[in-house]
Amino acid sequence: MKSEALTIAGRSYPSRLIIGTGKYPSLEVMRRAIEASGASMVTVAVRRVNLSRRDGESLLDFIDTRKVALLPNTAGCRTAEEAVRTARLGREAGLSNLVKLEVIGDEKTLFPDNDGLLQATRVLVKEGFTVLPYTNDDLVVARRLRDAGAAAVMPLAAPIGSGLGVQNPAHLRLLLEEIRDVPVIVDAGVGTASDAAMVMELGADGVLMNTGIAGAGEPEKMARAMRLAIEAGRLAFEAGRIPRKLYATASSPMEGIVR
Amino acid sequence: MTTAVTIVLNGLEHAAPVGASVLALLETLGFAAGRVAVEVNGRILRREDFARAILRDGDRLEVVQFVGGG
Numbered sequence: 001m002k003s004e005a006l007t008i009a010g011r012s013y014p015s016r017l018i019i020g021t022g023k024y025p026s027l028e029v030m031r032r033a034i035e036a037s038g039a040s041m042v043t044v045a046v047r048r049v050n051l052s053r054r055d056g057e058s059l060l061d062f063i064d065t066r067k068v069a070l071l072p073n074t075a076g077c078r079t080a081e082e083a084v085r086t087a088r089l090g091r092e093a094g095l096s097n098l099v100k101l102e103v104i105g106d107e108k109t110l111f112p113d114n115d116g117l118l119q120a121t122r123v124l125v126k127e128g129f130t131v132l133p134y135t136n137d138d139l140v141v142a143r144r145l146r147d148a149g150a151a152a153v154m155p156l157a158a159p160i161g162s163g164l165g166v167q168n169p170a171h172l173r174l175l176l177e178e179i180r181d182v183p184v185i186v187d188a189g190v191g192t193a194s195d196a197a198m199v200m201e202l203g204a205d206g207v208l209m210n211t212g213i214a215g216a217g218e219p220e221k222m223a224r225a226m227r228l229a230i231e232a233g234r235l236a237f238e239a240g241r242i243p244r245k246l247y248a249t250a251s252s253p254m255e256g257i258v259r
Numbered sequence: 260m261t262t263a264v265t266i267v268l269n270g271l272e273h274a275a276p277v278g279a280s281v282l283a284l285l286e287t288l289g290f291a292a293g294r295v296a297v298e299v300n301g302r303i304l305r306r307e308d309f310a311r312a313i314l315r316d317g318d319r320l321e322v323v324q325f326v327g328g329g
Binding site (some may be wrong): 020022024025027030041043044045046047048049051058059060068072073085086088089090091092093094160161188208209210211214 | 268269270271273288289290295296297298303305306321322323324325326327328329
């Protein structure tokens with residue numbers, strides 16, 4: 001029995017896990033981690049080509065784009081203008097309208113700039129992009145992004161690369177309760193499998209992570225762990241957990257006990 | 260008679276032969292046209308236009324590609 005697929009802007013993706021392609025020890029390790037994760041979408045960054053050094057190894061040689069959709073990001077952009085420009089370049093490089101929109105407002109925490117994020121979302125939606133904005137776990141901002149035409153909202157669990165896990169489950173729950181018409185994909189802060197499972201049990205539609213896998217001792221193994229955790233968490237959510245009670249209820253019949 | 264134009268490529272001055280196209284520039288630099296995106300003077304240049312876009316003196320080009328990222 002499999003959990004339901006993830007649908008973004010009318011397209012269905014079999015896996016609810018989206019993984020990043022940064023920070024792996026090597027591109028070959030990345031390739032194996034993508035495979036083990038079962039991800040149907042991977043994020044990529046858009047950067048100037050290196051004019052002084054052509055080392056022959058190209059990221060795209062290690063991603064099977066027939067099986068995995070590319071999600072270009074606007075990582076590192078600090079203004080709406082920078083993010084829009086980067087998104088346009090990414091669309092041209094990848095010939096897809098998908099964009100993971102990041103507008104960073106603070107260097108230490110990498111928290112998003114809500115103003116810039118909304119502005120850029122509006123511009124890019126008008127230009128036909130499928131915008132997946134990386135946002136904080138703020139319900140009001142999420143609602144505005146959705147109303148601006150974002151195809152999903154991607155609240156953080158914790159700061160990017162921190163591995164802290166869900167720092168504010170109550171906020172995530174509020175957001176998940178309210179945002180029902182577009183997917184909510186928790187992006188950033190997942191450190192290990194239980195973090196991912198917990199996010200899915202709360203009812204998130206998907207999880208996006210990079211460092212949690214790429215930075216693990218064995219990325220390929222962690223990728224598999226994340227895949228299983230997300231599948232397990234989603235199934236548990238769909239199945240519906242039992243209510244929490246303070247006292248015990250016996251599982252075995254009380255009749256016929258040998259005394 | 261000048262035989263070269265000077266462009267600004269990814270923020271650095273770069274000389275190219277007069278009449279060279281963006282496609283020719285990419286080939287000289289060793290980049291596959293199918294894997295990069297190009298912006299000329301702030302505007303996206305569609306891939307199908309690489310061959311007929313001729314570099315002019317002072318053009319500002321950005322050539323980008325996908326790299327690993329989250």
